[in-house]
Amino acid sequence: ELDVVTFGETMVLFTPELTLPLEYSDRFYKxxxxxxxxxxxxxxxxxxxxxWFSKLGNDPFGRYIxxxxxxxxxxxxxCIYTDEAPTGIFFKEKYSPTNVKVYYYRKNSAASLLSPNDLDEDYIARAKFLHLTGITPxxxxxxxxxxxxxIEIxxxxxxxxxxxPNIRLKLWNMEKARSVLLEIAKEADIILPGLDExxxxSGRKTPEEIADFxxxxxIVIIKMGEKGAYYRSGNESGYVKGFPVSQIVDPVGAGDGFAAGVISGILRNEPIFSAVKRGNAVGAMVVGVSGDVEGLPSSEELEEFMKGVIHFQG
Ligand code: ATP
Structure with missing residues (x-):
């Protein structure tokens, strides 16, 4: 009996030690x-x-993940291992903390071989939530x-x-992305787009209009970076202010942390406003730490951060 089941491609990420063009970087964190x-x-x-599950290459990177x-x-x-394809990897190129370029080596990766037969119906059926992103499709x-x-299961x-939605225009074009992601959104109970997404x-501009669409x-919750988020659930709606971040070390992963915080709040039966606040807090904590998962807090750390007791800094 799991609270949440999710699946999708995880890759090994190599981050250069120094803020240098990738061409001149020679030491990396894995x-x-x-x-x-x-x-x-x-x-x-x-x-x-x-x-969480994926299809992993039967290789050192797959086992590491x-x-x-x-x-x-x-x-x-x-998780399923395959000999048919390697585990995907990617590299970051840091120009500054907020200007990071990403190079993917994921085409025809093991995860891209995931197929409907890999799904265990019982496993999904016993969860409270199925979490999906727009990257997988x-x-x-x-x-x-x-x-x-x-979705059918x-x-x-x-x-x-x-x-x-996690729109990744490196993976497909806007038109295709839009039509498939809208099809998924139609089936979703909770949608978590960024304002730009x-x-x-929706082709609309304001958070209110987008939620209407x-x-x-x-439940529609729209992420707005440092401003926080807008939510609408039935007749309830509003803006929830973001938490101040003393220093942005690594903006990547904020959206995922936000999702974890919101889902956590909902699992705890909190009112939607307070679940969004929890999402804002996790998102803010993630941007203060280098790496996508390193800044993700325990519940104790999250409570303290929300009370203003601790400030995360990289
Ligand atoms: P990602 O870069 O991970 O794809 P995203 O575009 O999906 O992120 P953002 O709106 O950038 O989503 O960030 C998600 C949430 O994280 C925001 O709604 C906010 O709560 C929090 N957050 C992000 N950046 C900041 C910041 N600079 N200060 C405070 N909170 C932030």
Whole structure:
């Protein structure tokens, strides 16, 4: 009985030690990166039970990812290894803390071979939430089919669907992204777009208009960076201010931390306003620390941060 099940590609990430063009970087930190596993780890640190799975290459990088995520206490029992393709990897190139370029080596990766047959219906059926991102359907036609099959399973068993569009225009073009992501959004119970993503998907400008576009029966929460977020749930709506961050060390992963915080709040039966506040706090904590998962707080750290007792700094 898991609180949340999620799946998608996690890659090994190499971050240069110094702020230099990648061409001149010769020392790297090895970390992992993947939106879905970030959310899984975030939720786990906050005390929830989470399952994450992917297709991993039967290689050192695949085993590293598996061990890392399992080491966080996430259930990885549904991970599948393949000899057909390697584990994807990517590199960051740091020009400044807020100006980071990313180079992917993920085409035809093991994760892109995920297919509907890899899904364990019972496993998803027993979860409270299925978390999906818009990255998975962009990886390959079989990944897209897997996402829709997972949606079908969730619907059949009344598992709530949380959807973060995570538009990645490096993976597909705007037109294709829009049509597939809107199809997924239609099936979701909770949608978590950034303001720019909301604009792309809906063709509308303001958070209020974007929330209207997705419809009253859904919870729509729109991320607005340092400003915080806007939410609408039934007849309730409003802006929730972000937490001040003393120094932005690494903006990547804020959205995933936000998702973990919001889902955590909802699992704790908090009112939606307070779940969004929890999301804002986790997002703010993540940008203060280098790496996507390193800044994800435990519940104690989160409580202290929200009370203003601790400030995270890289
Ligand atoms: P990502 O870069 O991970 O894709 P995103 O674009 O999905 O992020 P953002 O709006 O940048 O989402 O950030 C998500 C949430 O994290 C925000 O809604 C906010 O709560 C928090 N956050 C992000 N940046 C800051 C900041 N500079 N100061 C305070 N809070 C922040």
């Amino acid at each position: 970390q992992i990166g993947g939106a879905e596993s970030n959310v899984a780890i975030g939720l786990r640190r906050l005390g929830h039970s989470v399952g 598996h061990k890392f995520i399992r080491g966080e206490g996430v259930d990885t029992s549904r 962009a990886l390959s036609p079989s990944c897209r089919e897997t996402v829709f099959k997972a 969730a619907k059949k068993h009344e598992v709530k669907i949380v959807f973060d 909301g604009e792309i998907l 997705f419809g009253k029966e859904k």
